[in-house]
Amino acid sequence: MTLPNEHSRADATLAPPPQCPASALAPLGPGGLTRLYGPEAEKDPMGLYERLREQHGQVAPVLLTGDLPAWLVLGYRENLDVARTPSRFSRDSRLWRESKDGRVPPTHPLAPITTWQPICVFADGQQHERWRGAINDSIARIDKRGIRRNVTVYANQLVDRFCAKGQADLVHQFAEHLPMMAMTQLLGMPEAYSPQLVNAARDMIKGTATAVASNEFVQETLRKLVTRKRAEPTADFTSWLIEHPAGLTDDEVQQHLRLVLIAAFETTANLIANTLKMVFTDVRFRASLAGGHMTLPDAVEQVLWDEPPFITILGRWATQDTELAGQRIKSGDALVLGLAAANMDTVIRPDPDAPIHGNRSHLAFSGGQHECPGADVGRAIADTGIDALLLRLPDLALAIDESELKYHSSLMSRHLTALPVKFTPRSPLPPEDSVDAEAALPDAHPERPEQPAIPAPGKVPTARRSWWRSLIGLLRRG
Template sequence: MTNPLSEHSPTDSPVSPPPGCPAHLGASHVGATRLYGPEAESDPHGLYERLRAKHGPVAPVLLSGDLPAWLVLGYREILDVTRTPSRFSRDARLWTEMREGRVALDNPLLPIVTWQPMMSFVDGEQHERWRGAVNDSVARFDKRGIRRHVTQCANQLVDHFCAAGHADLVHQFAEHLPMMAMTQLLGMPEEYSPQLVNAARDMLRGTETAIASNEFVQEKLRKLVARKHAQPGADFTTWLLEHPVGLSDDEVQQHLRLVLIAAFETTANLIANTLKMVLTDVRFRASLAGGHMTLPDAVEQVLWDEPPFVTVLGRWAAQDTELAGKQIREGDALVLGLAAGNVDTVVRPDLDAPIHGNRAHLAFSGGAHECPGQDVGRAIAGTGIDALLLRLPDLALAVEESGLRYRSSLLSRHLIELPVKFTAHQPQDPEMTAEEDQAMEPATAARAGGLTQPEQQSTSRNSWWTSLRNWLRGR
């Protein structure tokens, strides 16, 4: 078979893969490094640097199922890819491996590469139409209302464990706060939140159950869209349904999924990574305490050093082209190495130097597809961390930093747990103790900042706390 991915010029004779090598791999990808498996999962950052040293800013790699792709490691090269859709498209239907039937039906990449009617899979006018609806709807959020709601949610989570004097800030705080906020903003019943945390993380890890988890999320969103037709509210779902561009129910559902999953993973990782740095980096904590670094500055530093998404699979070559000396063929997949780009010495010659107020990082990608909800994510993370540190000022790591463990996948690297200790004290709500089996009383006021009004048919917060407690005890 002709090598579609060969680095040789069209006039060169194609080079056949050696015996035992998958027939679909061209010469450029024979022996390429896998972006999955033990090496990639144990030390992804080290792997990126080894690939950079060997191949430069663009490296041949293999995705799950030994599917060839190009990992873009250079800061400038990533921006080049994101800013030239005529060469590098978001349309997954261009992918040669998908068109030629080499992506198995059980491949865990399917939930993130299967083309869907949403803005992250199109360019041009269709992208502007869908992106415009999302941007307009995001702009309607009351930012102060979001902060009030996040502060309330953060205090409720702290109330659940503050009497114990110890906690795991990943499972008891960082994972739940963003989903509590997002279900609120989307107008979803709050008791869905613990289940959605599990499903979202499972999808993004690319496990063997990722496809089933994706369907679980899709089903919940289908029901949400149907509910909002009957009971519209002041929420993101209703605003998308009512937008003048006239989105179909399927278009609304797919954009809700995109926003929910991306916002959850980004913000949960950002919260956990920022808290870890506050607890372990002496210079970082001293800077915060001394007033030289504000919490927003700290968040931006973490977005440079430990971006929530380490890579993004989502560009396909729209034509034969060249990138950093590599010959990219039409239909090739490109993986943007956001974490690697952020530490490229071309833009950061001194990696130890703090970067106060600099938002030129790649944590939210770049170009026309840059994350539209990044300011909402910053507000959730910053407000939540601020509320936590205010409640627990003597927060300290309960284990040695070397004992912290991570779980890595193609897209993300996140802390498995963040054990902490602090002075135990009673919750602000006297009914919320660490051993309490009674559910929290239903909220009586309108939801935060006029973002949504109480829905007559939604389950009370009572059910949410019951679900959360059962989920935590079942871990």
């Protein structure tokens, strides 16, 4: 993921985008090139991708905001080709011809996510290896079981805030808060920062008029964190990044913390919300679950195939004139990785409606040397948090018809704006149970769930029983 630049102007989202000619791409005849922004793209991006695939094949010429020309890579193999060959398709945005020609000024809406920054997502070669190596090594030191213990505690805290009401919005009251609570703990930040960081992160990603101010809040928070951890290191990701042999400067540490924090928040919040929606609405999931063939991690992986947290990634630029899927790419052209479209490519997925079990070859986390390094951390937060939520409230159900669910779409992300649910009101956990994370978490998910007794309303046992056992009981009784 590419993040808003620290030095973006405060009025960047207010100025109208410049209108730029699309002459850099081959003409398509009457009708011109397809825009990746606007009502059609926001309403049905997957439908748009399939129409582009039918018309142009696995690589399609498109227009970005301000009618800047680019190539949308739709094919699975083509996405991997682009992601794995930095010699032809670099992450260095300084190669972008439109930017060199002055068509992406600081006021352009894409400037915050394409202006070069000294972080690993804009680097290739040795510089990328130095920065990315420090991140990878620091992530490797994270105790995955500790993540699950903490996420269970945080999930219970969030559920306690609304469980007595019998209704909630799981996007704003659960999915958006849980990842940030987990990430602030991993980074060694005070938990009190979490609600403010949620608001700031979402504001930055939406690109609102206050996005730059939100970015400055995040930057200042991380700046203070790095200063404190430099003086008093502890066992957390920030301290490990500071002490890494790569010798990152305080600014390099700060910028990479920002990258990790915001990217993890957006991807995991979307993953949690989309997985919960699948639990409530997808007959494939309920049928598989009732037959004992799908676990929660299976469901998370299915969502990563069907509705990846990032639907596209803008961030490859051709280093030379080349060819891709029959399209003639010019040096300096921009390429957009179509992650969601690639996951639906019938070349590797002949039946898109068929459930996928135990297959992690999707491109939800991209691929190549820039593949997301925190994928397993995101999975752990998502499936542990959802497991804890559905254990507490096993009769959760949508409070509206599925057709009434609404999404907010942007170039790179599509997320639910709300997920209203209803359930039997229950009492908050007693204090001793809400902090008993060790007892609340199993070592592993069972392969074939068994049917247990369902907890009575208002009573949640301290001994952990998996939520899907309760759900199977409800399905069989119904």
